[in-house]
Amino acid sequence: MLWMAAIMTYAISLLISSGVIASALSFVICYLGTRYLITYLARRKRTVLDYHKKDKPQVPRPGGPAIVAGIVAGELLLFIFSGSYAVLGLLLVTLISGIVGLIDDLKTLGGIAKPALLLVGGIPLVAIEYFVPNASVYSPHLYLPLFSTPTNIPLLYPLLIIVSIPVTTNTINTIDVLNGVVSGFILIAFLPVTFAIILRLSIGKGDPISLLAVLPIIAAVGAFYIFHRYPSKIFPGDSGAIALGGAYGAVAFIGGVEIIAVIAILPAIMNSFFFLSSVKRLVEHRQIKAQPTILLDDARMIASAEPKAPITLVRLLVASRAMSEEQIVKQIFKLAYFCAFLAFLTALMTWAI
């Protein structure tokens, strides 16, 4: 009996160590990759105008490949250590989302082509679950607040995954509006998601590997945020934002914390929804003629009074008063923290009551 306990302890410590090593690898690869991309992209003149600054600097773009490389390397190492198919699914979703985003960065996909291509993103999770025996990628149970028994939706759940990945990726992509927003926002959103996974594990639900799988993503995003925060030295581009959205969506499903994940990104969901409902079609931001905000001479922004201008989160934030980019970023983070708090409450209502 004693030797069995020793083996178990050794296996658990090995698994935790692999999570820590995978996170360190993700951080280092993303950090060094981003540094390399900043000089490489600037040398190749692959830069875009940082429109919201007074001196209008050119900023390298996209930094997404460094984010994807960091996450994929970390998750691959974790997969080798643990053999968990959930980790493999997360890795593939991130990789596919990143590739679609990179195509968009290089060739500019249309407003319909991009979500259509991203439908492929959710397929690895469903395919592995169906074709690999005992894969345990996800559980088709939806945990709801205040009810201890989960709702079983075996037929809807795979469909939910296929539909949700393009929705999450596009939603996260639409919040990539100002310096540091998308990376900072995802870091904040991962706080309640990680907490919810821990809470689930504490009552004996779920797979501990889902918690370890979150760590490389947080590490990679943290490394990228160092360069992306205001004032940005690099932009993630669609490849970065879409890959982050894919990874976030995949974590929500393999961790079984779908509702918490939705609530944590409410500002991004509302931003995306406000935009779509005001322009009334699937369209790329760059195709919109009437801009939602007006840039003043001192580089502050104010909401456009043009009735046909799309309604966005930033336009609502600067509805009554001009604000600098830095101030708006802080306001968005405050909204993100508020929604993270609501997600924390939901997690407690789901697994602690």
Place this chain on the structure above:
Amino acid sequence: MQLMDKSFTSLIAIFAIAWLLVLLGAIVIFEFIIPFQYCECFYDGIIKGIFTTFLAVLWLLAMVTMRNRIVKRRILERKEISR
């Protein structure tokens, strides 16, 4: 400063209401409306899907109403831009 706070607090209110509606909607769909929720049959999924869509539409309408209120009061009807 006062005006900025109003815009910000309006958004906070929208998110709080959106959160409550998401929770309420999820609970109503999966716990009360569907009496045979643990039945793993095809129709179970279809009925849940229909109710989810219905409540999602109601949620979206509520959000649009609140959003339009902010846009109308704070942007379109504003007398002057506070710079």
